[in-house]
Amino acid sequence: MSIISKDISKAVALLKADKLVAIPTETVYGLAGNIYSEKAIKSIFETKKRPFFNPLIVHIPSVEQLENIVSHIPSKAKLLAKTFWPGSMTLVLKKQSTIPDLITAGKNTVAVRVPNHPITLELLKQLPFPLAAPSANPFGSISPTKPEHVARYFKNDIDLVLDGGACANGIESTIIGFENDDPIIYRLGALAIEDVEAVVGKVTIKNSKEISPDAPGMLDRHYAPSTQTFLTDTISEEIKKHLGKRIGVLVFKSDLKDDTITAQIILSKHGDMVEAASKLYDAMHNLDHQNLDVIIAERFPDFGLGKSINDRLQRATFSS
Numbered sequence: 634m635s636i637i638s639k640d641i642s643k644a645v646a647l648l649k650a651d652k653l654v655a656i657p658t659e660t661v662y663g664l665a666g667n668i669y670s671e672k673a674i675k676s677i678f679e680t681k682k683r684p685f686f687n688p689l690i691v692h693i694p695s696v697e698q699l700e701n702i703v704s705h706i707p708s709k710a711k712l713l714a715k716t717f718w719p720g721s722m723t724l725v726l727k728k729q730s731t732i733p734d735l736i737t738a739g740k741n742t743v744a745v746r747v748p749n750h751p752i753t754l755e756l757l758k759q760l761p762f763p764l765a766a767p768s769a770n771p772f773g774s775i776s777p778t779k780p781e782h783v784a785r786y787f788k789n790d791i792d793l794v795l796d797g798g799a800c801a802n803g804i805e806s807t808i809i810g811f812e813n814d815d816p817i818i819y820r821l822g823a824l825a826i827e828d829v830e831a832v833v834g835k836v837t838i839k840n841s842k843e844i845s846p847d848a849p850g851m852l853d854r855h856y857a858p859s860t861q862t863f864l865t866d867t868i869s870e871e872i873k874k875h876l877g878k879r880i881g882v883l884v885f886k887s888d889l890k891d892d893t894i895t896a897q898i899i900l901s902k903h904g905d906m907v908e909a910a911s912k913l914y915d916a917m918h919n920l921d922h923q924n925l926d927v928i929i930a931e932r933f934p935d936f937g938l939g940k941s942i943n944d945r946l947q948r949a950t951f952s953s
């Protein structure tokens with residue numbers, strides 16, 4: 634029997650019994666457990682093979698619940714939460730002492746978000762506790778944006794994937810922390826930096842582990858297909874370097890019409906970056922299952938969601 638189901642009451646029962654459930658969000662599917670259950674949280678790390686130094690995001694059903702999780706809310710954090718929640722933005726703030734160290738990797742801050750997906754919002758409302766939910770993929774691999782991706786990764790390890798269809802935004806949330814009450818972007822994501830800046834003014838980006846030990850999950854290689862992947866500005870030139878191989882290409886909008894390539898996925902024929910972001914991981918899953926020798930991805934324009942897409946493509950590549 635398939636583990637994919639739309640049954641919210643089954644998800645509630647499993648989560649109350651310290652079990653894990655994969656949940657749909659508008660960013661990617663999450664592997665969720667009760668934040669107060671040591672058993673559930675340990676099993677999130679074990680199932681994903683995620684190192685314990687990499688903290689988890691806490692999911693809550695409404696802005697009002699933020700004060701139960703964090704101890705200090707800078708005024709710009711309040712403004713961002715009111716503007717963008719429910720939505721694809723995670724805030725990292727000083728934690729309440731009741732938030733377990735396992736969730737935060739021992740840090741005194743906690744990452745928290747109100748996701749924008751009707752099924753998961755309903756689930757969170759029915760539960761007496763928030764959910765910790767990292768992306769529902771083995772550590773380092775491509776994040777899941779469809780229930781089938783999760784089932785393929787974890788079919789023997791979890792009981793339920795709550796079916797919410799394909800994720801509307803398709804890349805992870807934008808993570809914003811605070812230094813001296815000023816916002817700092819720790820991870821580029823599904824909320825464009827320009828949208829954040831329109832609300833709180835210019836923000837600094839610190840999204841590599843070299844400059845930001847505060848964002849411990851930002852490893853150089855992550856979100857990666859098992860097929861060798863290259864990122865390039867000049868796709869025709871890169872293809873020439875691999876002639877004779879089975880080549881898959883991932884392009885933004887233009888059809889290459891090149892018969893030396895085995896597979897091509899165009900992310901948005903209309904050049905719409907929102908559409909491209911929503912299809913990115915599904916395209917990577919797809920190419921990774923076509924028995925190719927190499928995947929060549931085209932770099933996006935470096936603004937708006939293009940910045941976030943480039944960040945993920947960069948981390949998916951062998952060459953950096």
Ligand code: AMP
Nearest residue numbers: 688742743744767768847848849850851
């Ligand atoms: P994932 O849920 O798999 O998308 O990963 C969550 C990411 O959130 C981690 O990799 C961290 O980079 C970030 N994160 C979670 N908690 C914190 C925290 N307390 N401080 C800084 N970054 C955090």
Ligand code: MG
Nearest residue numbers: 767768769776
């Ligand atoms: Mg992840």
